[in-house]
Amino acid sequence: MNWLPAWHSFVCVVDSGSMAGAARRLGCTRAQVSKQIAELERAFGARLFERSTRRLVLTAAGDVFHQHARHALEAVRGTEIALRNLGEAPRGTLRVSATVSFGRHWIAPLLPEIAAAHPELECELILTDDIVDLVADNIDLALRMTRQPPEDAVARRVVGLRRVICAAPHYLARHGVPETPHDLVRHQCLSYVLRDDKVWSLLDARGNEARVAVSSRIHFNNIECILDAALAGHGVAILPTFMCHRELADGRLRAVLDGYEPNVIFGRDLYACYTPSRVRVPKVKVFLDALARHFQPLPPWERDAG
Structure with a gap:
């Protein structure tokens, strides 16, 4: 057979x-x-x-x-x-996976540039917050926010991700500014459904962890909805700076508890993950090169903040 x-x-x-x-x-x-x-x-x-x-x-x-x-x-x-893919010219279809919010805001704008520079290359961006199977889903490269990259894949760190605890100034004017992690129990805290179990983990400068059981009457499984709710003054949120840097810069959001770092399940880094068979594939290499140019040594949202 x-x-x-x-x-x-x-x-x-x-x-x-x-x-x-x-x-x-x-x-x-x-x-x-x-x-x-x-x-x-x-x-x-x-x-x-x-x-x-x-x-x-x-x-x-x-x-x-x-x-x-x-x-x-x-x-x-x-x-x-x-x-x-014999030869140096990237060709064929490049399939990239990324989380919905990060991919939409920071990866989607890269693809037209890459396609314009390489006429024989087509690009596909698969946006999902679920973990894709690199083999079964025929993904050339997946961008993952994770504490531990998969052991069966090649993983290259792309950029560090910083998160802040923040709220709208008019929310803080009404409800007060939390001075310690445990002050959060008196606030509406906008949690990520199925991701934090309504317990926030915060690390101080020495790495000591404070775990706070938070509450809210509003829950989302999409980080952009959490951003919108925070801007509308509905509560305190943990947000990545790649999403809220403009709002922090123009004062629509205010960071609180500056001495504490949110410790989230997604980890502190974004990795480019791909199977060993893609290591020398030209289309993957040109995409990795584009990521390096765009996000290193500082990502654009950190450059904007500076």
Whole structure:
């Protein structure tokens, strides 16, 4: 049998959780996927899935095969990419993933410049706050805000990210300025739904942590909505300076608790993450070079603040 399509189908079944989902992803019928899985099981002499009416669960053999199949498919894909990108000129499609707010404000404007400089290159920007799978989603490079870059990818630090605790001056005039972290319990604190569990962690200059259970009647899962709510005077927020530098500079927002650094799950740095097969791919290199020019030694929002 032609093993490559069958291995790809198997991995798609695992990733999507069902043969029907894999078929939709592959653009074929469920029967075709089922046939390929059955042929794999006959070839290996082992069941790869435990089947039930509701879901598919990997057997021990299936789990081992899944690990090796993913690596094999990535190796094949890496070979194809390397061959397509022989030479120095970047060509083909560059697929970049970034978080919604950072990508919209700081990465989207870069892509037309890169495309204009390289006529054989097309650029795609995938904006999502979820973690993408570099292999399954065919992403050339993902920009991730994280404390710990993935161990199975190459990770290059792009820029440090600073966050501030801030509020609108008219909110502070009504409710007072918090002088210590525990003063926040008396304030409306605009939390990031599903991200901080309504507990803010703040570090002083010595690295000592203060954990404060905060409350608010308004919650969001989008940082731009938190910015809008803070500007409207609805509460105190933790915001990255790449989003609120102009508002801080013109006085629409005021930083408070300057001696404390918000300690958030996203970490302090933005990383460019890509698979080892992309290390020498010209289209990835030109994008990394553009990031370095744009964000180093100081990012534009810090230069503006200076």
